[in-house]
Structure formats: C-alpha cells, structure tokens
Amino acid sequence: MKKRTVALLILLTVFLSGCWDMVEINQRLFVSSIGVDLHEEEGMNKLLVTFVYPNINAIGKNATEDRKKYIVSTPCSSIFQAGKEFSTNVEYPFYYKHLKVLILGEDVIKDEKLTREIIDELNRDTKINKKLLLLVAEGDAKEILESKPPQGQITDGTIYNILRDNRSASRFTPQTLTNMITELDCNGVSILPRARKKGEELSISGAAIIKNYKLIGWIGEKENRAISLIKNKVKRELIDICYNQNILSYTITNADSNKKIDIDEYITTNISIELEGYLQGYKMDNQVNIFKNEVLLNMEKALEKQIEKETMETLNLLQKEYNADVIGVGECLSKFHPKIWKTLQNNWDEVFPEVKFNVDVKVNIRRTGLTK
Amino acid sequence: MQRNKISNRQIKALIITIVVGIGILSLPSDVAMIMENDGWIGILIGGLITIPFIIMIDKLFKLQPGKNFFQLGKEILNPIVFQVFLIIEVLYIILLLSYANRVFVDVMKAYLLETTPTEIILMTMLIAISYIARSPIEVIARMAVIIYPIIIIFIIFLILINIPNMDITNIYPMFQVGYKEILKGIIASLFSYSGYEFMLLVLPQAEDNKKTLNYSLNGMFVVIAIYLIVFFISLSQYGIHQLKREIWPTIAIVKEVDLPGYFLENLDGIVMAVWVMVIYGTIGPYLYSAGTILSHIFQTKVHDIFILPLLPIIYIIALLPRNLVETEEYLGKTVSYFSIVAIFIIPAIMFISAYIYNRRNSL
Numbered sequence: 051m052k053k054r055t056v057a058l059l060i061l062l063t064v065f066l067s068g069c070w071d072m073v074e075i076n077q078r079l080f081v082s083s084i085g086v087d088l089h090e091e092e093g094m095n096k097l098l099v100t101f102v103y104p105n106i107n108a109i110g111k112n113a114t115e116d117r118k119k120y121i122v123s124t125p126c127s128s129i130f131q132a133g134k135e136f137s138t139n140v141e142y143p144f145y146y147k148h149l150k151v152l153i154l155g156e157d158v159i160k161d162e163k164l165t166r167e168i169i170d171e172l173n174r175d176t177k178i179n180k181k182l183l184l185l186v187a188e189g190d191a192k193e194i195l196e197s198k199p200p201q202g203q204i205t206d207g208t209i210y211n212i213l214r215d216n217r218s219a220s221r222f223t224p225q226t227l228t229n230m231i232t233e234l235d236c237n238g239v240s241i242l243p244r245a246r247k248k249g250e251e252l253s254i255s256g257a258a259i260i261k262n263y264k265l266i267g268w269i270g271e272k273e274n275r276a277i278s279l280i281k282n283k284v285k286r287e288l289i290d291i292c293y294n295q296n297i298l299s300y301t302i303t304n305a306d307s308n309k310k311i312d313i314d315e316y317i318t319t320n321i322s323i324e325l326e327g328y329l330q331g332y333k334m335d336n337q338v339n340i341f342k343n344e345v346l347l348n349m350e351k352a353l354e355k356q357i358e359k360e361t362m363e364t365l366n367l368l369q370k371e372y373n374a375d376v377i378g379v380g381e382c383l384s385k386f387h388p389k390i391w392k393t394l395q396n397n398w399d400e401v402f403p404e405v406k407f408n409v410d411v412k413v414n415i416r417r418t419g420l421t422k
Numbered sequence: 423m424q425r426n427k428i429s430n431r432q433i434k435a436l437i438i439t440i441v442v443g444i445g446i447l448s449l450p451s452d453v454a455m456i457m458e459n460d461g462w463i464g465i466l467i468g469g470l471i472t473i474p475f476i477i478m479i480d481k482l483f484k485l486q487p488g489k490n491f492f493q494l495g496k497e498i499l500n501p502i503v504f505q506v507f508l509i510i511e512v513l514y515i516i517l518l519l520s521y522a523n524r525v526f527v528d529v530m531k532a533y534l535l536e537t538t539p540t541e542i543i544l545m546t547m548l549i550a551i552s553y554i555a556r557s558p559i560e561v562i563a564r565m566a567v568i569i570y571p572i573i574i575i576f577i578i579f580l581i582l583i584n585i586p587n588m589d590i591t592n593i594y595p596m597f598q599v600g601y602k603e604i605l606k607g608i609i610a611s612l613f614s615y616s617g618y619e620f621m622l623l624v625l626p627q628a629e630d631n632k633k634t635l636n637y638s639l640n641g642m643f644v645v646i647a648i649y650l651i652v653f654f655i656s657l658s659q660y661g662i663h664q665l666k667r668e669i670w671p672t673i674a675i676v677k678e679v680d681l682p683g684y685f686l687e688n689l690d691g692i693v694m695a696v697w698v699m700v701i702y703g704t705i706g707p708y709l710y711s712a713g714t715i716l717s718h719i720f721q722t723k724v725h726d727i728f729i730l731p732l733l734p735i736i737y738i739i740a741l742l743p744r745n746l747v748e749t750e751e752y753l754g755k756t757v758s759y760f761s762i763v764a765i766f767i768i769p770a771i772m773f774i775s776a777y778i779y780n781r782r783n784s785l
Binding site: 173176179180181228231232235236384385386388 | 533594598660661667677
C-alpha cells in the first residue's frame with residue numbers, strides 16, 4: 051500500500067510540476083516601441099506598423115552580437131495583426147508587456163476613425179501597460195524609429211529615455227495612454243509630444259493638439275511651456291529673457307498654478323501662476339550689481355511680464371486658431387460648476403473662444419547663485 | 423485541538439473575508455455607471471442598510487441562548503416554511519458559488535492564465551475550496567484570520583502606490599445625483615455586501631456571547647471603508663469616464679502605477695495572487711454553509727458528505743453562460759435577487775417570529 055502511494059506521488063510530479071505554456075525569456079521578443087503609419091487609403095491594410103525590439107544577444111557585458119535593435123515593419127490592418135503578420139518571418143512570438151512607446155504617424159492621426167481604432171485596441175488589451183507613452187511623428191513614424199540617436203546608444207529605448215528622464219522639462223510633456231484618454235473624455239482635447247527629424251537625428255519638442263482623436267495642429271516649445279505652466283506640470287525649467295539689453299536667466303525650482311472660474315456675464319478664468327527659483331546668470335560686472343532688493347524686484351517684474359505675455363499669446367492661439375481647450379477649462383467647469391457645465395456642454399466649441407482669461411504671474415527670485 | 427468555539431476576533435475576520443469577494447472588483451464601475459461621481463453614496467448607504475440586519479441576527483440568538491440556527495428555526499417557524507427557507511438558501515448559495523467561480527475564471531483568464539482552459543481553472547478552484555468546506559467551522563474561522571490581514575495589507579498597498587499620480591479633483595462634482603439613481607445605486611451595491619448571513623451559522627458557536635455584536639459591526643464597518651477607499655482611489659486615478667469604461671477597475675488601476683524607478687510595473691500579477699485568496703475566503707465558507715444546510719435538510723450528522731456532490735452542480739451552472747455579458751445579465755442578476763431574499767428577508771422573518779414566539783411564551 052505504502053509503495054503504491056509513493057509510486058503514485060512520484061507519478062504525480064511528472065504531471066503536476068512545471069508549466070505547460072512556458073516560454074523562455076530568450077525566446078520572446080520584447081517589443082519596446084511601435085510606430086504606426088498610413089499605408090494606403092483604401093482596402094484592409096491601411097496601416098504600416100513598425101515594431102522595434104532589442105537584440106537580447108547584444109545586451110550585457112558578454113554581448114555576442116553588435117546589432118542593438120531590430121526594426122521590422124509590415125502593412126496590416128491593426129497593431130496586433132502586425133504581430134501575427136511578423137510571425138511568418140520572425141523566429142519567436144512577440145511579447146507586449148514591456149511596450150513603452152507608441153509613435154503615431156501624422157497621416158494616421160489625421161484620420162479620426164483609424165486613431166480611435168488604434169487607441170481602443172490598446173486600451174482594451176490586458177497585456178499592454180497603460181502607462182505607455184504616446185507621441186506624434188511629424189512625417190512618418192517609421193523614419194523616427196529608424197533615425198540615428200544623438201549619442202551612441204546603449205540599447206533600444208532612446209525615445210523612452212528622452213521622454214522619461216526629461217519629464218520635468220517643459221519643451222515637451224510626456225503623455226500616457228490613460229491620461230490622454232481621460233483628457234479626451236473630459237475636454238475633448240489633449241496634447242501629445244511631437245517627434246521629428248532634425249537632419250539625421252531625432253528630436254522631441256513641442257506638441258501636437260489632438261481634438262476628438264484627430265490631429266488639428268502643432269504647437270512649439272514656447273507654447274508647450276506656457277501650457278505646462280498653466281497645467282502645473284513644470285518641475286524645473288530655465289527661462290531666459292532680455293533685461294536691460296542683457297540676457298537674464300532664471301531657473302524655476304518650483305511652479306504652482308491655480309485655475310479659478312468666475313461666472314457672470316462671461317466665463318472668466320483666472321489663472322495664477324507662482325514660480326520659485328534663483329538667478330542663473332546675468333552679466334559680469336566690476337561692482338556688486340544685483341544684490342539689491344529693488345534690482346531683484348525689478349527683475350521679477352520683467353520676468354512676470356514676459357511670462358504673462360507668453361501665456362496670453364498661447365491662450366489666444368488656442369482659442370482663436372485651434373479652438374482647443376487644452377488647458378482644461380471645460381473640465382474645471384464640469385467639476386466645480388456642474389450645473390452651468392450641463393447647459394454649455396453641447397456647444398462648448400462655440401463658447402470656448404469667448405472665454406476670458408486673466409493671467410497673474412508671481413515670480414520669486416529667492417537666491418542669486420554663489421555671487422553677489 | 424477542536425473546540426468548535428469561535429472567538430470574537432475570528433468573527434470579525436470572518437465577516438470581512440466573506441463579504442469582500444467578487445464584488446470588490448467591479449463595484450466602483452457598477453455604481454459609477456448609475457450614480458456617476460456620487461457612487462460612494464450608494465456604497466455607503468448600501469453598507470449601512472445591512473447594519474440593522476446584523477443587529478437582528480445577533481439579537482435572534484440572544485433571545486434563545488444556547489440554540490443553533492436549525493434548532494431555533496424548527497422551534498419558532500412552521501417546519502415546512504423553515505424547510506422552504508433552507509432550500510432557498512441552498513439554491514442561492516449554489517447560484518452565488520457558480521457566479522463567483524465564473525467571474526473568477528474570467529478575470530483569471532484575462533489577466534493571468536490566458537491559454538489555460540476555463541474548465542481546468544474552474545475545477546482546480548472547486549477542488550481547492552472543497553477542502554476548506556469539508557473542515558469544521560473552527561478551521562474556516564482560522565483561515566479567515568489568515569486572509570484578513572492580507573486584505574488589509576493589500577488595501578494599504580493600493581493606497582500607497584496610487585498616491586503619486588492621483589488627481590483628487592476627479593471626485594468632483596459631488597452631490598449631483600437624483601433620488602432615483604441613489605435607489606438604483608444602493609441596489610447595485612447591495613450584492614457586494616452579501617455574506618454576513620453566515621453569522622447565522624457562526625454566532626451560536628461564539629465563545630463570548632456578549633461582545634459578538636460589537637465585533638461583527640466592526641467587521642462590517644471595515645468592509646464599508648474598504649469599498650469606499652477602492653471607489654475613491656479608482657475614481658481619482660481614472661476620472662469618471664474611464665472608470666465607467668473599465669470592467670474590473672480595481673485590478674486595472676494597478677496597471678496605472680508608475681513609481682520612480684523602473685522596478686514597480688505591471689503589478690497585476692501580485693494583485694491576482696491576493697485576489698485568489700480573497701475569493702477563496704469568500705466561496706470556501708459559502709460552500710461549507712451549503713453543506714451544513716443540506717445536512718440538516720436530510721438530517722445527517724456530518725456536513726462534509728454533501729460537499730463533493732455539490733461541485734458538479736456548481737461546475738455545470740458556472741459553465742452555462744456563453745460569455746461575460748451573459749454571466750452578468752443572467753447569473754449575476756438572478757443571484758442579486760436571490761441575495762435580497764437570503765440576506766434581508768429570511769433573517770428579518772426569523773427575527774420577528776422569534777420575537778413573537780418569545781413574547782407568547784413569556785406571557
């Protein structure tokens with residue numbers, strides 16, 4: 051009896067141990083970036099999907115191969131279809147859990163239907179990390195993915211590193227999938243960072259304005275900075291202005307902004323931005339030139355004026371040219387004035403250009419660096 | 423040592439582990455569908471409604487000390503009526519177990535075991551719970567004490583990882599909901615509070631009869647707090663529109679986590695591991711109570727002979743719906759209706775008749 055039990059237990063280990071669907075880590079292709087372009091207007095295969103995955107053999111100290119990453123692309127109807135499409139000529143299956151970056155080509159995102167299909171596909175999938183970063187390519191996404199990175203690259207993932215490690219800078223604002231969907235739900239408008247080619251090299255700057263899952267325009271670095279300031283997304287930033295014919299550099303160490311909406315005859319949005327920081331550079335002089343309170347106060351005034359001007363210009367651009375509520379006035383209304391929002395909700399596009407803005411910037415120069 | 427006595431701490435742990443079950447995954451999205459940002463009102467009121475019924479169950483056993491649920495039922499009710507009640511309870515438990523198992527399998531397949539067949543996951547889970555269900559009640563209480571801290575740690579973990587990128591203003595606008603929606607929201611949330619009727623079996627075994635009410639109410643308050651926390655976290659993380667879109671927001675929010683440093687990503691595996699235990703703590707005791715009730719209907723001495731015959735029934739019902747939508751539409755709805763009878767009407771009738779019986783006998 052005992053022997054039989056033991057035999058049975060041993061037999062059980064054969065059937066119960068291990069994992070049937072096991073895939074070794076080196077038999078998986080970890081897709082790290084995907085680019086989506088328009089292939090053809092008609093037919094099923096509208097998209098040209100590009101996958102980028104690192105060459106695992108080229109990672110680490112004892113790398114056996116030189117080539118750091120592989121780029122493959124195929125025309126197909128959807129992103130996951132592309133993965134299947136590649137299976138005809140790639141040795142291992144693709145694995146999407148570590149997907150970090152999705153670049154949408156300009157032509158794709160100009161087509162609302164295609165963009166909605168792509169976003170839904172990604173949002174529905176259980177494997178994909180919803181912190182996926184989205185970008186819009188000026189031109190083709192494939193070219194961006196194929197472009198040479200500025201420095202010698204370690205492995206693939208340059209775009210991700212640029213986005214991630216400079217996230218405090220305000221030349222572009224990294225945008226995640228969920229965040230974009232939330233913004234599009236609330237305001238109908240969102241911004242995605244713009245990727246473009248500078249000669250051979252890649253550069254990420256400015257942003258693309260997306261309205262109802264459709265690209266409606268581009269904004270530059272300065273406008274993006276102003277929007278980041280209003281949306282309270284700036285952590286560290288350097289602002290240069292011209293002050294008494296010299297360049298005055300001011301480093302922001304902390305930024306805080308607040309939106310408040312007053313409703314009477316018009317909808318008035320009061321935006322107050324408070325900046326803290328120190329003086330980065332001004333002008334070498336033989337005497338002490340800036341270690342005086344009135345000088346600093348004057349500098350603060352000049353900075354305030356300049357930032358206010360930039361912000362107002364950006365708001366004007368958004369209102370008059372794009373009619374895009376990027377800064378979230380509608381969202382703010384829906385949260386804090388829900389009754390009024392209900393009456394405006396359906397014709398917000400006509401109301402938004404009429405919204406009045408008051409921008410109040412308060413700049414504090416707390417220190418002047420090491421010298422007086 | 424088998425004493426078949428249950429301490430007060432175990433009662434509290436039992437309430438929490440049984441009540442917190444499959445409901446926690448979809449509750450935020452369910453109430454948000456009906457009540458938008460004010461879903462928390464439905465969760466709160468739904469929880470508070472259960473409190474009078476917990477008091478009733480507790481008082482029921484104090485009116486007739488020393489008797490268990492079945493002895494009591496035979497004494498105060500018409501035997502046939504009581505028999506019918508027991509049969510309703512068994513049917514309810516079978517349906518609930520099937521529903522819980524089906525949802526469990528669907529979540530498992532979506533997040534963890536994509537290629538494993540539904541039948542295998544279902545069977546494994548059923549065999550695993552049949553082990554705990556065959557044990558005496560004291561063992562179940564000990565299991566609850568083990569699982570209870572896991573739930574609490576999980577909730578704390580959920581709060582901590584979500585703090586860095588939460589947008590608190592998402593919970594506005596508040597108090598925009600109409601009375602009709604509040605009513606609907608309460609009904610939607612009620613199912614998530616079912617499970618405390620297990621007290622009917624537990625309380626007669628209590629070690630210290632005086633403080634049971636305190637501990638069971640404490641347990642219920644913890645459950646309400648857990649549900650509210652989960653609702654507010656998922657709302658502030660997602661915003662109302664995306665929350666309504668999610669099927670299981672409680673698991674999905676951990677995929678939103680983005681902490682400094684690369685190492686904490688894709689935490690859904692951890693959450694699934696915890697959730698398996700949460701479900702185990704819910705359906706184990708339910709299966710036990712089905713066995714116990716059946717053993718009284720058929721007047722056998724032990725309950726464990728009924729556990730294994732129940733498994734195929736649960737298995738078949740769980741596999742009946744064709745897809746997730748059908749599971750929610752048919753199975754989920756039926757269980758909700760049954761649960762209103764099982765957790766509100768039956769305890770209330772028992773209490774009232776016990777009260778009348780007592781008055782009549784004391785006169």
